[in-house]
Amino acid sequence: DRFILKCYRRVEAGLHPELEVLQFLAARDFPHMPTLAGWYGSRGGAIDATLGILQHFRAGARDGWDLAVALLADGQADVLLDHIAELGTTIAALHTTLASDHTDPVFAPQEITEQHFALLCASIDEDVCELCATVAEHPVAASLHDRRDAIRDRIRAIATTSGLGRRIRDH
Secondary structure, eight states: OOEEEEEOSSOOBBSOHHHHHHHHHHHTTOOSSOOEEEEEEEOSTTOOEEEEEEEEOOTTOOOHHHHHHHHHHTTOHHHHHHHHHHHHHHHHHHHHHHTOOTTOTTTSOEEOOHHHHHHHHHHHHHHHHHHHHHHTTOGGGHHHHHTHHHHHHHHHHHHTOOOOOEEOOOO
């Protein structure tokens, strides 16, 4: 109950991106994640690679999806909205931290190109269609399904906008 060890199934050469992000966040004292306690890897031989990470275990932590489903099943959509607001604040803090070092070539924010943004919008559009199809029968999600076309129109409108900012490191 003190630590959790994550062993990577797909080993790739070099520092694992998850470890790289965790080290970056830890160096900036980001408080909203299990603390990185260590990692292990392989050096020399065939490849240098990260094999796994060790983080402090957060007792009582819950998976967001499981929490959302449970609250909706219990008719507590208002409680879910409170959690979503808190999650939004935490995600904003994460993105602000990830965009905070303009001198680090791995983490420095980059201008969004039209191609990158168009691909992102197309991916979001696909996700909206898939989500709407998945939850179409759920009464709580009926309003989302009813607004699907309006949401997709808004995504297409955003996709044609330029100068929308910068992108940060995938995480």
